[in-house]
Amino acid sequence: MAESLTSTHTAPIRPLDRAFFNRDPRRVACELLGKILIRGRGKNRLTARIVEVEAYLGENDPAAHSAAGNTARTSVLFGPPGHAYVYFIYGNHYCLNVSCEPEGRAGGVLFRALEPLSGIETMAHARSLEIHGPKDLAKLTSGPGRLCEAFAITRARDNGCDLTSAASSLWIGKTIGEKMGEEIGDEGTRALSIRTSPRIGITKAVDKPWRYYLDGNPFVSGRVHRK
DNA sequence: ATATCGATTATCT
């Protein structure tokens, strides 16, 4: 009873299949917009809509971590598609990617921003934030490091995780959910307005427009492209 | 509003 008042009603969420990720990261990136990232199960489940991503190619992309070759750090990118590549950066933050392309070829998509749907209190606690309004809400998952903190994503815990299995602690799903009466995550039937730009925070291949985000979505990270 | 900077460590040269 009390639970039904506090939790968001959602239709069953089904994982994306491995073939979805067995493609060019740019195509995967576009189609990931509007899909759902899920952590945990039942009452403690966190869900959020994917609103901003970047594609990193396995070949001819000097900005990609895989450009340095298959190392202990990047091996997941060279493995089978649909798995989590988590790396630690700037001594402070984790970032989440999903591997693309068939095994033996690198490539991935970086998650840059999410729109929280359920488990918002848990996310706020993980981020050490108090939510007093929409502006605070945006700070939960707007940015690659922020969303990892909100979802408690670490390399030790999540690197290599199969994101195509609903049995995983972390996975990616498609569904028709509900938030403030609006349908979300309804792949294909809703025309999403997608914008592109150069990728953020890189110093190589800065001209490639491989950042993708939902036009006008308030949860898209606001950081500017730097040299 | 934009600009700059410190934090802090895994990874690579």
Place this chain on the structure above:
DNA sequence: GATAATCGATATG
């Protein structure tokens, strides 16, 4: 030894 797919704080217009 330098750099980094970032963030949050501080300074300045």
